[in-house]
Amino acid sequence: MSATYDKLKALLDTQKSLSDEDITKAITESGEMTDEEKMKLEADRLEVAKSTATGVVTMEQYLEACKVLDTAEEGSEEYKKAEALVEQYEKGQ
Structure with missing residues (x-):
């Protein structure tokens, strides 16, 4: 996985959410993610949203x-x- 994905995954794990600004900032700093990484990150976001939904x-x-x-x-x-x-x-x- 790329450095961008790793940063965003770590941020998601700590904050339990990701804003579009977080994603844009990480891409600007570390470079673009592959399509596979984008899909995996979105799946991770949805899983966190599902598990934290009250x-x-x-x-x-x-x-x-x-x-x-x-x-x-x-x-x-x-x-x-x-x-x-x-x-x-x-x-x-």
Whole structure:
């Protein structure tokens, strides 16, 4: 794995989240990540979000997230967050 991925993974492990600024800063300092590393990092982010999620998704949140999935660009940060909410609701958590 690249130095960029290692830095971001360590940051994710300590902060339990990563902002777009964190990612941009790490890429600027250490260079670009491979596509495989980007996918792995996103999977790690989703896993942390899933494990740290507290509370139940309400019907209102679910419906709002469904609207976002219909309108947001696939793969965008907004889309990914909405998709995680929908999946959490549909799993009954």
